[in-house]
Amino acid sequence: MSEKDIKNSWVEHINSSNIFDDFTNDTSLINEVERLKEKEKKDVYYYMSLFWAILQNIFVLLLIFAFIGYTYLYIQKNPNISNKAILDPFCFIINKSWIEIPDWTIYCSSITFTKNFYDYKMEQLRNEQSIKIFENITRLYEEWNLLKTKEISFLINKKNEKVNVLKVLEEFDKLKNDFTWIDRRKIQCEDIAINSNDSSLTASCTSYSQWYERWIIGFSGVKNAEQTSGTSISIANSFLNYIDKNSKNFIIEDRQKIFNNTIISWEKNGYTNKTEFELKLKINF
Numbered sequence: 001m002s003e004k005d006i007k008n009s010w011v012e013h014i015n016s017s018n019i020f021d022d023f024t025n026d027t028s029l030i031n032e033v034e035r036l037k038e039k040e041k042k043d044v045y046y047y048m049s050l051f052w053a054i055l056q057n058i059f060v061l062l063l064i065f066a067f068i069g070y071t072y073l074y075i076q077k078n079p080n081i082s083n084k085a086i087l088d089p090f091c092f093i094i095n096k097s098w099i100e101i102p103d104w105t106i107y108c109s110s111i112t113f114t115k116n117f118y119d120y121k122m123e124q125l126r127n128e129q130s131i132k133i134f135e136n137i138t139r140l141y142e143e144w145n146l147l148k149t150k151e152i153s154f155l156i157n158k159k160n161e162k163v164n165v166l167k168v169l170e171e172f173d174k175l176k177n178d179f180t181w182i183d184r185r186k187i188q189c190e191d192i193a194i195n196s197n198d199s200s201l202t203a204s205c206t207s208y209s210q211w212y213e214r215w216i217i218g219f220s221g222v223k224n225a226e227q228t229s230g231t232s233i234s235i236a237n238s239f240l241n242y243i244d245k246n247s248k249n250f251i252i253e254d255r256q257k258i259f260n261n262t263i264i265s266w267e268k269n270g271y272t273n274k275t276e277f278e279l280k281l282k283i284n285f
Helices: 003-016 022-023 027-041 044-077 085-094 111-147 148-160 163-178 234-244
Strands: 187-195 200-209 215-216 228-230 250-251 273-285
Touching: 003 200, 044 111, 163 187, 163 234, 163 250, 187 273, 200 234, 228 234, 234 250, 234 273
Parallel strands: none
Antiparallel strands: 187 200, 200 273, 215 228, 250 273
8 A cells, every 4th residue: 555545544534533532432531621611710800700799799788888877867967857657667776765755746756856855945944943043042042131130040049959858858768778777667767857948857766676686786887897785775876876977968966965765565566665866967968
């Protein structure tokens, strides 16, 4: 076979066969081709278009937020927006729940309208209070000057000098009960009189004992400091000494020096002796 015949036979072979037949039968080659095609698609232009799409979405969102913010500020700053039913679904955003709506409104209003309303109410309240204060200034001035007159000052001083009877009786009762902390019936006082002129308290008292008593407060005036025994006379003297040593509110005047012991019987509390004595105290508060 000549060279020319071989060449013609090769050309006929090429024309009669498909060069992609091998690819169609090879799965790995097909996958590789698909991978190359996909990679070719994801070039720089693909990423630029993706980035541009993201920017567009962000811009749209910002535009929406800007519109909402502008609308919110417009509503809040507008003093003419008041009592609008359309704002009620958003009132929890526009007005806080703790802000009370204006008196004559039913629906929601802007913050500026609400603020102006309460500013006006506050100004009205200030004016009303100022009027009342100015009305009372003259009256207070006249009364103050009246209190400064000699006649009124004299009456006030006399009133202030009066003795507080309830406080005096309370302090005296507290002192007596503190002395007779074991048996409060041992000292009984009656005909108590309080003189406001010389600030004194007088009373007729009686001390009781059961034969020869123990645990009487001694000369020191301190409870349980020493053991002292005696009759109703000892108890009466001990009470006077206790007042002298322990009381800051009372001072003994005209202290009684002579005491008598009286025997008693059929006494319901079991006492056998009693001593009557007069008490006069200077009130020191």
